[in-house]
Amino acid sequence: MTRAAGTVAVVVALAIAAAPVAAQPASSVPAGAAAAVPAELVSIARLADPVLPEPVAWLPQTLGWQILAGLLVLGVLWLVWRAARRWWRNRYRRDALAEWRQLEARWQLEPDNAAAVLTALPVLVKRCALSAWPREQVASLSGAAWAQFLEVHAGHATHGAQALAPLVREMQYQDQQQLARVPAHDVRVLLDASRQWIEGHVSA
Template identity: 45%
Template sequence: MATAAPAKDPLVDAALRQLADISVPAPVSMMPQTWAWAALAGVLLLVILIAGWRWYRRWEANRYRREALADLKDIEARLSAPATRGEALVALPVLLKRTALAIWPREAIAGLHGTGWTGFLDAHSGGPVFPIASARFFEEAEYRGKTALSAVPEAEARAYIATARHWIEAHHVRP
């Protein structure tokens, strides 16, 4: 048994023909609608540029630290062999002096030696004072030869390296 389709109502048919699709509004613009948003974006961009410039200047100003730490890594690599330990330990105070000369005036640094030199390192160390053994090493290392320094135990030499690393990373440059 098939059911017959209901008869169409002429009024409903006429009403359905008059219907139109839903009109969709234009998409909302993502551009700022007032000048204040543009001003805020300009200020934000200016702040980002200034922060980037300051970061870059600080990064450039600390280039000497990065180079000194790379040289220290090379010196540290030569500590494990007793044959090269002496020359590595001779290079350690030279590295600290070269690092200090990169930032302070030559007249203030070049003449320092002995306790004056370690006093300078201690005053600008940016943290706890130099251990007494490390201070004594940095006072006397330039007067010892490679053969005398090659007799230094590796653990003690690594302590001197750690002290030098701390000074390079943390020293304060005061105007």
Template identity: 40%
Template sequence: MSSDPADLANLRDIVLPPPVSLWPFAPGVWIILAGILLAVPVASVRAWRRHRANAYRREALRELDAAPDAAAILPLLKRAAIVAYGREQVASLSGAAFLALLDRTGGTTAFTSGPARLLPNLVYAQGATMTAEDVATASADARRWLRNHRAREG
């Protein structure tokens, strides 16, 4: 070693600190983990309740697939609407008023202005008919309403 402070022989290696330990976790990590542990059961319960609340939709879609004719579509929609919106609000509606409810709750105009407007005639009128294309369109409109309408909360 030299007495000259600028001599390169006087340099020493850089001493690095020991690596940071992963344990124990920092307080922020514990807070995030606690939040996740609380969120998982809450999300699971909400998903389970939503699944149970939508059982009527799945059943109605199954019945729509197995419907023997187009006259079965409107009573099926009526039963689903009663479950979704309550007997007090839906049971007294028929014909154009019920179709207007379907349009309002489904965010569409398919029931009052499309081929589905003919569905009450199939149920209530003797000898009423629809073309196969109109039946297919009305069935698709019913399926769309069953999937997309917003049921009341509660």
């Protein structure tokens, strides 16, 4: 009986030793262990904010670029000055073209009044030339000499100057009756020729 009790005690002890260890209850885990923050995140949080570079300036920083920028500004100012000077010098040309348009409109409204238009055209061309050249160089010109002057200074309006030659050589000295018989086609040619010379002549 004693030997049997001892055997039972040994078996019970072995069974207890072989049994798995029970999991610890959740209450035995420390409360702060589940919310622990990784060390890497803590290190990143302690870093200082990055320092951003200064914005790039639009103005040139080196001497060479400053000189180039200055030259560009001077070039633009020179172009503006040249355009303004040319516009101012050509104001007489714009005035002459305005009077020419009035003559053309007058002829279109009164085709039978060609004599008045042909009388006014050479006067308009002479006034235009007097605005572009010294008076002593232009005022005394007439006939063939005047026609030659118009052609020499015609610029890209050479054909216009050649078409004007009959008007300034002969026709402007005719009376009103003779001018009234000039065909409408010839009047149109002379109007266009005078406009071409006013627009294209090369002034002094």
